[in-house]
Amino acid sequence: xxxxxxxxxxxxxxxxxxxxxxxxxxxxxxxxxxxxxxxxxxxxxxxxxxxxxxxxxxxxxxxxxxxxxxxxxxxxxxxxxxxxxxxxxxxxxxxxxxxxxxxxxxxxxxxxxxxxxxxxxxxxxxxxxxxxxxxxxxxxxxxxxxxxxxxxxxxxxxxxxxxxxxxxxxxxxxxxxxxxxxxxxxxxxxxxxxxxxxxxxxxxxxxxxxxxxxxxxxxx
Amino acid sequence: xxxxxxxxxxxxxxxxxxxxxxxxxxxxxxxxxxxxxxxxxxxxxxxxxxxxxxxxxxxxxxxxxxxxxxxxxxxxxxxxxxxxxxxxxxxxxxxxxxx
Numbered sequence: 001x002x003x004x005x006x007x008x009x010x011x012x013x014x015x016x017x018x019x020x021x022x023x024x025x026x027x028x029x030x031x032x033x034x035x036x037x038x039x040x041x042x043x044x045x046x047x048x049x050x051x052x053x054x055x056x057x058x059x060x061x062x063x064x065x066x067x068x069x070x071x072x073x074x075x076x077x078x079x080x081x082x083x084x085x086x087x088x089x090x091x092x093x094x095x096x097x098x099x100x101x102x103x104x105x106x107x108x109x110x111x112x113x114x115x116x117x118x119x120x121x122x123x124x125x126x127x128x129x130x131x132x133x134x135x136x137x138x139x140x141x142x143x144x145x146x147x148x149x150x151x152x153x154x155x156x157x158x159x160x161x162x163x164x165x166x167x168x169x170x171x172x173x174x175x176x177x178x179x180x181x182x183x184x185x186x187x188x189x190x191x192x193x194x195x196x197x198x199x200x201x202x203x204x205x206x207x208x209x210x211x212x213x214x215x216x217x218x219x220x
Numbered sequence: 221x222x223x224x225x226x227x228x229x230x231x232x233x234x235x236x237x238x239x240x241x242x243x244x245x246x247x248x249x250x251x252x253x254x255x256x257x258x259x260x261x262x263x264x265x266x267x268x269x270x271x272x273x274x275x276x277x278x279x280x281x282x283x284x285x286x287x288x289x290x291x292x293x294x295x296x297x298x299x300x301x302x303x304x305x306x307x308x309x310x311x312x313x314x315x316x317x318x319x
Contacts, residue, residue, distance in 0.1 A: 016231055018224060018315040025309065028237045032244035035259065100255025102294060104248035164246070 034214065038097050039169070041214070044207035046089065048200040054082040055146070055196035059189065062142070068188045070141030105164070112160045119152040142188020146195055150180035168209055175202040224315055229277050230308045234262060234270050239305050242280065242297035250283070250294035271295060279304055 016024065034040075061075025062068065071079070098106060123145065131140045157173035179198030186194040230236055237260050245251060257267050274280040279301030285292045297305075 016233060016236070018226070018312055021226070021231060021236060022312050022316055024233060024236055025240050025312070028240040029244055032241040032259065036244055100252030101245070101249055102252075103246075103250050103296070105246040106249070 030214070036097055036101070038094055039206075039210065040093075041207040041211040043090070043093055044203050044210060047086070048203040048207070050082055050086040051199045051203065052196050054079045054086075055192050055199075057082070059192035059196065062189045062192060065189060068136075068138045068142055070137050070188075108160070108163065112156065115156050116153065119156060120149060123148045123152055138188035143184050143191050146191055147180050147184045150183075150195065150199070151177055154180060168206065168213070172202055172206045175205075225311050226315075227304055227308050227311075229273060229279065230304060232270075234260070234266065235274060238267075238270055238274065239279065239297065239301060242295065243302060243305050245297070247302075250296040253282075253293040253295060256295055274301065277301075277304075 057078035058071045058075045061072040062070065098109075126148070127140060127145055130144060154173045154175075154177035157176070158170055161167070161169035161173055176199060179195060179202060183191045183194040183198055230239055238256070241256065241259055242251060253264075253267070257264060260267065262270070271280060271282060275282060277300075278298055280295055281298050282293055282295050285294065
């Protein structure tokens with residue numbers, strides 16, 4: 001047994017067999033990465049359900065409208081209530097993951113949040129401008145708001161993920177842009193359902209990829 | 221170095237867990253002493269002792285913010301510490317390949 005100046009005892013039992021060391025190293029890395037990770041397969045599964053429920057509620061309120069007028073108040077209330085609950089869950093999860101963390105990535109996340117909020121407000125203001133200029137309800141209250149917001153979110157997410165070199169997250173962000181763009185062709189009522197299904201599929205794929213990556217050995 | 225060629229500063233369970241946990245942070249990030257202690261499940265005294273050894277070797281850096289009860293200590297892996305963990309991992313890999 002050896003005792004150093006600081007009083008820490010290091011016995012033979014503290015020395016590791018190389019195989020035990022490799023297992024401990026991989027287990028510790030995996031646990032740390034999972035605890036610091038801002039996403040999880042379960043959170044993604046919940047996200048897919050939230051998207052389907054929130055956008056599905058709006059779609060139910062607009063399907064069959066001829067001519068298209070836009071979501072009903074009830075449809076919007078349900079959507080915003082579901083999204084508010086979702087945001088609360090994400091905030092709690094993020095705070096838990098980032099507790100005690102500081103430095104560059106935290107500053108980047110705050111800047112990212114500011115960009116998202118500013119861009120979403122700008123999209124809404126522009127929606128008002130379109131309505132003021134007499135653009136049709138199908139565009140102003142149908143295709144434009146959802147498509148523009150998803151393209152903004154996808155673009156900001158892609159830039160953020162590329163900066164972190166997080167390529168699975170980058171792929172999800174690009175897929176959201178593609179779904180939003182393709183969904184616009186479904187028309188003012190169909191865009192809500194098409195985007196709901198498309199994004200849910202993307203998020204479910206992301207959850208499956210995350211679960212698979214978490215089972216795979218951690219590279220050195 | 222140990223007989224196996226492994227860095228003795230890292231080749232101890234508690235310090236291996238400290239270094240591996242800090243290595244999971246993005247470069248440029250720091251972790252509070254409290255969160256590290258919770259994750260590693262060491263007593264404060266033990267954690268301080270192990271961190272001192274790693275700090276003496278310039279494997280980790282610690283920084284204290286504020287004074288009194290509200291003070292907060294943050295810990296980060298240095299470039300030297302990250303390089304040491306990479307070298308340790310490579311040595312482990314070659315040892316296991318040879319088994």
